[in-house]
Amino acid sequence: MNFLVLVKQVPDTEKVKIDPISGTMVREGLDVTMNPLDSHALELAVSLKEKLNGSVTVLSMGPMNTIDVLRDAIALGADRAILLSDSALAGSDTWATSLALAKAIEKLNIAFDLMICGEKSTDGETGQVGIELATLLNLPVVTYVSELIELGSNFVLVKRSIEDAHEVWKAPLPACLCVLKSVAEPRLPTLAGKKTAMDAKIEIYDTESIGINREEVGLKGSPTRVVKVFNTKIARNCRIYADKDILEGIERVVGLIKAVRDGEAK
Amino acid sequence: MILVLNNKIDRSSFELLSKARKLADKASMKLAFLLMSNSKKDVQQLARFGPDMVILAVHEKFNRFSLDPFLSTAKKILAKYSPSIVLAPATTFGRTLMPALAASFRTGLTADCTELDVDEKGNLLQTRPAIGGNVMATIVTPTHRPQMATVRPGVFEIVEHRKDDVQFIEERIEDLSDRCQLISVEPKQAGARLEDAKIIVSVGKGLRKKENVEVAFKLASLVKGAVGASRAVVDARWLSHDHQVGLSGKTVKPRIYIAAGISGAVQHLAGMQTSEIIVAINKDRYAPIFKVADIGIVADAYWVLSELVQRLERESDESGG
Numbered sequence: 001m002n003f004l005v006l007v008k009q010v011p012d013t014e015k016v017k018i019d020p021i022s023g024t025m026v027r028e029g030l031d032v033t034m035n036p037l038d039s040h041a042l043e044l045a046v047s048l049k050e051k052l053n054g055s056v057t058v059l060s061m062g063p064m065n066t067i068d069v070l071r072d073a074i075a076l077g078a079d080r081a082i083l084l085s086d087s088a089l090a091g092s093d094t095w096a097t098s099l100a101l102a103k104a105i106e107k108l109n110i111a112f113d114l115m116i117c118g119e120k121s122t123d124g125e126t127g128q129v130g131i132e133l134a135t136l137l138n139l140p141v142v143t144y145v146s147e148l149i150e151l152g153s154n155f156v157l158v159k160r161s162i163e164d165a166h167e168v169w170k171a172p173l174p175a176c177l178c179v180l181k182s183v184a185e186p187r188l189p190t191l192a193g194k195k196t197a198m199d200a201k202i203e204i205y206d207t208e209s210i211g212i213n214r215e216e217v218g219l220k221g222s223p224t225r226v227v228k229v230f231n232t233k234i235a236r237n238c239r240i241y242a243d244k245d246i247l248e249g250i251e252r253v254v255g256l257i258k259a260v261r262d263g264e265a266k
Numbered sequence: 267m268i269l270v271l272n273n274k275i276d277r278s279s280f281e282l283l284s285k286a287r288k289l290a291d292k293a294s295m296k297l298a299f300l301l302m303s304n305s306k307k308d309v310q311q312l313a314r315f316g317p318d319m320v321i322l323a324v325h326e327k328f329n330r331f332s333l334d335p336f337l338s339t340a341k342k343i344l345a346k347y348s349p350s351i352v353l354a355p356a357t358t359f360g361r362t363l364m365p366a367l368a369a370s371f372r373t374g375l376t377a378d379c380t381e382l383d384v385d386e387k388g389n390l391l392q393t394r395p396a397i398g399g400n401v402m403a404t405i406v407t408p409t410h411r412p413q414m415a416t417v418r419p420g421v422f423e424i425v426e427h428r429k430d431d432v433q434f435i436e437e438r439i440e441d442l443s444d445r446c447q448l449i450s451v452e453p454k455q456a457g458a459r460l461e462d463a464k465i466i467v468s469v470g471k472g473l474r475k476k477e478n479v480e481v482a483f484k485l486a487s488l489v490k491g492a493v494g495a496s497r498a499v500v501d502a503r504w505l506s507h508d509h510q511v512g513l514s515g516k517t518v519k520p521r522i523y524i525a526a527g528i529s530g531a532v533q534h535l536a537g538m539q540t541s542e543i544i545v546a547i548n549k550d551r552y553a554p555i556f557k558v559a560d561i562g563i564v565a566d567a568y569w570v571l572s573e574l575v576q577r578l579e580r581e582s583d584e585s586g587g
């Protein structure tokens with residue numbers, strides 16, 4: 001059974017600090033890490049491979065420092081790591097990203113039974129790449145997968161968690177799953193894993209070697225354009241009740257609550 | 267034409283129609299609503315929110331969402347009507363169907379928008395939070411059509427806009443194949459109903475321990491409200507994810523939002539900052555939550571919630587007896 005896991009490198013947003021004066025994101029000193037959800041996707045693939053045999057390939061499109069993230073993936077049990085990196089790819093939106101990834105998968109003839117993506121990244125957060133990519137590859141796709149119940153030789157049975165229900169779906173292989181955290185709890189890398197990763201070969205391709213038309217990807221090939229980025233600033237005039245005023249504050253809240261509650265009742 | 271699509275006739279449909287009506291007027295476009303569902307029940311309700319046209323794609327297979335049949339139908343309808351803007355709610359439905367639809371038409375898609383506008387040329391200005399709610403980005407799709415966006419539920423106001431001459435069109439649906447097979451459905455417990463509550467009592471790590479969360483439920487039940495939570499509380503498993511408010515949880519807009527022991531991280535604010543009245547309770551006078559609150563109480567969160575419960579209970583005892 002062969003697995004293809006799509007991983008994205010993201011800035012470590014858990015550590016993002018906001019400059020209190022300018023209100024902008026402080027990017028200096030931010031490490032890049034594997035998109036957290038992708039590490040759950042990877043763990044799912046690795047644990048299944050260990051049970052069923054086969055291999056796990058990780059594929060990422062990103063700048064050269066993505067190599068570190070791919071090494072981490074190998075330390076965590078991936079067998080093969082592929083990086084698609086080229087200045088022409090910079091600024092790709094989800095369409096251009098998906099197109100480039102689809103072309104790489106086709107050109108490199110990456111064989112897989114199951115393609116696994118995270119539900120979304122922590123920086124762009126669109127949750128679109130997995131689905132767009134699966135559509136380009138004409139794969140059946142199940143999103144919001146919370147649990148993999150069974151992987152048969154020609155089907156996968158998964159639980160899907162949506163607003164009003166848990167559903168169980170059966171999809172034929174090859175298929176694409178966009179997964180939630182709960183599919184698997186990532187392991188910590190072992191010393192042996194880290195050693196393997198240090199010596200591992202990361203395969204790196206550019207647009208030319210994949211046969212991607214540079215006009216079709218990157219900023220040029222992206223249908224969407226970010227025209228403005230701004231900070232969210234919202235401030236209200238807060239009336240603070242502290243110390244001896246606390247009870248007065250509580251009374252005021254009681255009054256407001258009653259007004260709303262009783263207004264509703266009528 | 268602006269096309270709004272959904273698989274349900276619900277709040278998110280009304281919100282989207284209300285907003286899209288304004289955009290359509292501004293850009294002099296027609297507004298159509300595409301319903302893909304297994305039933306025509308309640309379709310008349312849609313007419314109240316201003317569509318020029320309601321397109322019905324009704325089929326028993328549209329009982330539960332699955333990508334293949336919805337995608338093939340939506341593709342046909344988009345090809346037939348060639349809308350220049352396509353909007354859907356950013357629910358699990360919209361966030362699965364729209365990327366597949368955008369990829370099929372080789373066009374752009376903006377995710378989870380919280381603000382939409384159009385310019386005179388009919389370009390859609392799509393604004394959305396990104397990078398953990400730290401920034402807002404405005405995105406356009408200048409040269410590709412349709413322009414597509416998913417829109418966060420709970421953000422836009424519902425505005426009635428009655429039209430007498432709404433056209434209802436039934437589309438014939440044939441050969442719906444699906445590579446995936448639905449095996450079973452287990453409904454989730456109708457829990458917090460956060461999106462509909464007029465009063466929300468939200469708890470953060472400042473409640474100090476899991477048992478203390480009970481007081482929020484007591485208060486919520488007294489005021490016919492619901493209980494929300496910060497992610498820290500959900501991560502600590504004090505409450506399930508259904509309660510989470512914020513960027514990676516729900517967006518709410520109640521009449522009163524009480525944030526008890528919540529620090530006010532941007533990701534939390536992303537889900538509640540448009541509430542009508544925000545009450546913050548925090549021990550730390552300088553907690554960021556006070557910057558977005560109307561009323562701030564600097565005190566122990568558990569104690570204040572207990573006080574509110576007591577006072578409201580006393581109230582109902584008096585009026586009851």
Ligand SMILES: Cc1cc2nc3c(=O)[nH]c(=O)nc-3n(C[C@H](O)[C@H](O)[C@H](O)COP(=O)(O)OP(=O)(O)OC[C@H]3O[C@@H](n4cnc5c(N)ncnc54)[C@H](O)[C@@H]3O)c2cc1C
Nearest residue numbers: 061093094117118120121124125126127128129376377396
């Ligand atoms: C502020 C901001 C807003 C943006 N808004 C939009 C927008 O609304 N629409 C749009 O089209 N683009 C948008 N983009 C661009 C978008 O972030 C990039 O295209 C990005 O490369 C992929 O999208 P994502 O981060 O949302 O990934 P998601 O779609 O959220 O990622 C889902 C999964 O896809 C896989 N994946 C994603 N990217 C890669 C990759 N590079 N390599 C391998 N696997 C990957 C991973 O498994 C990941 O878990 C925005 C960018 C910024 C900075």
Ligand SMILES: Cc1cc2nc3c(=O)[nH]c(=O)nc-3n(C[C@H](O)[C@H](O)[C@H](O)COP(=O)(O)OP(=O)(O)OC[C@H]3O[C@@H](n4cnc5c(N)ncnc54)[C@H](O)[C@@H]3O)c2cc1C
Nearest residue numbers: 470471472496497498512513514515527529531533549567
């Ligand atoms: C990508 C991303 C997405 C996220 N999405 C969300 C989201 O959807 N929703 C969300 O909420 N968070 C989200 N977060 C997390 C967010 O950044 C914060 O970590 C989280 O909101 C903090 O929760 P908290 O305020 O309960 O806890 P803390 O930050 O621990 O704050 C506790 C607060 O309680 C106060 N306090 C302590 N003791 C008392 C007391 N006895 N009485 C009164 N006050 C007291 C403290 O002063 C403090 O202000 C996200 C983060 C990231 C990176």
